[in-house]
Amino acid sequence: MPVRLSRSDLRFLQVFEAVARHGAFSAAEAELNISGSTISNHMTALEERLGIKLCQRGRTGFRLTEKGAMVLDAARRLFKAIGDFDAEIGALKGTLTGELRIGLVDSMVTDPNSRISEAIAAFGGRGGDVSVTLMQDRPQELQQKVYDGVYHCGIGSFPHLISGLESVPLYDEQHYLYAATDHPVLAEDAVTPEALRQHAFIRRGYWRAADEKRLLLGPVEATVHQIEPQLMLILSGRYLGFLPEHYARQWVEDGRLKAILPDEVAYTCTFCLILRKGYRPTETLKTFLRDLRAAHGTADALS
Incomplete structure (x- = not known):
């Protein structure tokens, strides 16, 4: 017989989605504001209701079954449709309603070229009853979540865009190579690209081979996926690595960091808005996109 979803079923599905997203019962407790035992009871009730084993859980950790992954995908489509x-x-009544879920990469708030806060202020000033959620992810995970519908849109630097997404440039970000002021390379008489090859570098986990060949001038001895851990490693005085100029500025002014060969070793990345191709945005999303591109002065953008 077909399953006719009740309000309780929807709640159980929300709990399931949160647990699957966090990868553990305990990690989902804070978001759901319920105990681990209650989460376990909800999961058991959902499995009994659907007649499907959704996950393996126990001493070995949490893992979705094949059918559980299919239910998760269906649940996310359901929540998006709702x-x-x-x-x-709400749009038919002339009111902005629903949800607006935006994914961001890290370390954007110090960039004066980023106008996301201004866009949110303009959007919020329109009134209505919209729940806004901002989430931070690694670039590849962020793209996948936009494609899957977890986020309505994403903002970040995506040099390698996955299939099924489209992007609109918003602004550029300048990156330089940095060292802590007590790093041995700065004690040398002259810093040259050849001299850099003798010192440990930090790579970004999402760089491709071409990026690494162009940007990693010395041996790779550390890997990061976000900007703040990279700053910590550079400040240790043991590694060289790239940082956004706006993000490094505070530590440069405090005398703790120095850009190395800024006229020779640098790169620029473009920050973009990304959406899933073919997705028909709601009036709520359309309105935010208009405010976002107005804040950045980009006229030819997705709508």
Whole structure:
């Protein structure tokens, strides 16, 4: 017989989605504001209701079953459809409603070229009843979540865009190579690209081979996926690595960091808005996108 979802079923599905996203019961407790035992009871009730084993859980950790992954995908499509329905009904009444879920990469707030806060201020000033969620992810995970519909849109630097997404440039970010002021390379008479080859470098985990060949001038001895851990490693005085100029500025002014060969060793990355191709945005999302591109002065953008 077909499953006719009740309000309780929707709640159980919300708990399941949160647990799957966090990868553990304990990690989902804070978001759901319920105990681990209650989460376990909800998961058991959902499995009994659907007649499907959703996950393996125990001493070995949490893992979705094959059917559990399919249910998760269906649940996310359901939540997205409900949110879009709320937004469309609100639009018919002339009111912005529903959810707006935005994914961001890290370390953007110190960039004066980023106008996301201004866009959110303009959007919020329009009134309505919209729940806004900002989440931070690594670039590849962020792209996948936009594609899957977990986020309505994403903002970040994506030099390698996955299939099924489209992007609109918003602004550029300048990166330089930095060393702590007590790093041995700065004690040398002259810093040259050849001299850099003798010192340990930090790579970004999402760089491709071409990026590494161009940017890693010395042996790779550390890997990061976000900017703040890279700053920590550089400040240790043991590694050289690239940072956004705006993010490093405070430590440069404090005398703790120095850019190395800024006229020779640097690169620029473009920050973009990304959406899933073919997705028909709700009026709520359309309105935010208009405010976002107006804040950045980009006229030819997705709508």
